[in-house]
Amino acid sequence: MGEVDTLIFDWDGTLSDSVGHIVSTMRCAAEQAGMPIPDALAVRGIIGLGLPEAVAALYPQEQDQQRLDAVLAGYRTQYRNQPAQPLQLFPGVLESLESWRAQGYRLAVATGKGRTGLDRMLRQHDLLGFFESTRCADETASKPHPRMLQEILRELNAAPSRALMVGDSSFDLDMAANADMRAVAVTYGAQSRDQLLRCRPVHCIDEFSELGVWLSKAGRVGQKSVMGEA
Template identity: 55%
Template sequence: MNKYELLIFDWDGTLVDSIGHIVESILFAAADCELPALDEASIKGIIGLGLPEAIAALYPEVSDERTVEAFRRAYADHYLSLEAEPSVLYPGVAEALRAFRGHGYFLAVATGKGRRGLDRVLAGHGWGDFFDVTRCADETLSKPNPQMIHEILAHCGVGPERALMIGDSVFDLEMARRAGVDSVAVTYGAQPLEVLQACMPCLAIKHISELGDWLCSTDSLAEVVAHVG
């Protein structure tokens, strides 16, 4: 018997190498709105949030709705131009996801992207109906609020103790903690290991293949415990 039934993945920085495009688009939107340019580390620190929450975190002094909307449009237009050809998957991701599917896991995405953006990139990768369920920041509450995970669990009929969240930001891992779900930290994405470790993930990985190896070991342990029991 498997310890986990449901694997929930963040998108940007976890499955797809799109961090550079996000940083560039934030910088473009800031310049377009005549806001101060921020350093790359600060911008990477908000990746995972919904765009309105990200703008508020980066520029708390900006409260004018027209400026926020102008920033959002500039960001979206520039990001779409960069993503005319969708960002590539990280090495091994496609193979790992197919293997997880073959082993019977439910697969889900919980992302700070908007629904239109996620559907576009899923279609671009030929994954329009690959995942069992996806949730986006503009159709529920933004990370780290656990609502995305609650909705995914309900859709799949899986309890929190049987689900695993995989992500590259503290927002992913904190969302999992609030939902009572175990987490895995991805260290090749937006945020460094020392930041992610503060959230006490079950595992930190440098390559997606390490997740498969670890799941096999936890599944083997679950089999032994069930047999002994």
């Protein structure tokens, strides 16, 4: 396998410290729709899916699509009405991304957010046009289907063996496996280390800054690593 030249990132919980906001927004949307309010752990467990898939996963026994649609509509409305102050990126994210781009890495985003939501976040952080490719769940198949990654790789003319997916959920890691890509898991986002390790990522990091250290040491996508090493 060749050296890594393409880094593809999830957004919520990987680059952006937005998990808490998503949890509170979903719980409030459920309450307003008259649906049982899911606990925070349940909501964290569906972050990464497209919004319709996420709501369906929260209420697998619900047969009334109108009730599910009410949660969807409430979530979208509340998320659009969030304060103008952008949700923060995790420490070290912007500096690392700028450094990797300067080093010649190709950068992309594969997210369960909708296009409107992602573009709003990119605009707020002055990152519109920063990534060479972005894909959202409302314009392709939801994770863990590999189509999102396959479309990014085609757009960038990049090989799966030279690309790395970085994400905080099993959906990210399974999507990478389904696309014949390797993945690095981050433990500071939506899902626990134990959940992530069950998906067999090539590495697991506890802080975003650790990714650069690991990349400099691992060098190649195919090189094995020991979980917990820098």
